[in-house]
Amino acid sequence: MARYLMLKHYKMAPEYMDYTPMDQWTPAEVDAHVKYMNDFAERLKETGEFVDSQALSPEGTFVRSDGKGRPPVTDGPFPETKDLIAGWMVIDVDDYDRALELAGELSAAPGAGGEPIREWLELRPFLGESPVVTE
Numbered sequence: 001m002a003r004y005l006m007l008k009h010y011k012m013a014p015e016y017m018d019y020t021p022m023d024q025w026t027p028a029e030v031d032a033h034v035k036y037m038n039d040f041a042e043r044l045k046e047t048g049e050f051v052d053s054q055a056l057s058p059e060g061t062f063v064r065s066d067g068k069g070r071p072p073v074t075d076g077p078f079p080e081t082k083d084l085i086a087g088w089m090v091i092d093v094d095d096y097d098r099a100l101e102l103a104g105e106l107s108a109a110p111g112a113g114g115e116p117i118r119e120w121l122e123l124r125p126f127l128g129e130s131p132v133v134t135e
Helices: 027-047 096-107
Strands: 002-009 050-055 085-093 122-125
Touching: 002 096, 027 050, 027 096, 085 096, 096 122
Parallel strands: none
Antiparallel strands: 002 085, 002 122, 050 085
């Protein structure tokens, strides 16, 4: 078994985001999206492939140490994860192909008008796990 992290994003570059952003969805569309995510997680719990998932608030602060006895520095000159990462799911699957299959399915969650959003997800193996690509 191999563990993978699937990262969902709030915003992407326009050339990669060909769906209406969630902050422009109706409450019913948001509810349908969340239901899809919950149903997806429940199915993976039944197969033993689900590890954990969380939706993240867009609120957050970037923090680093500024040295002993000095206050931490917050919010630097970089893109912040609070603007990027909407949530994540950890899966434990037999192989890389199964991880790709599940990421593709998760990418099809409904958005505005109930249409699949086909969002790009970041699929990353946990350190120590190497994906094996077969053709």
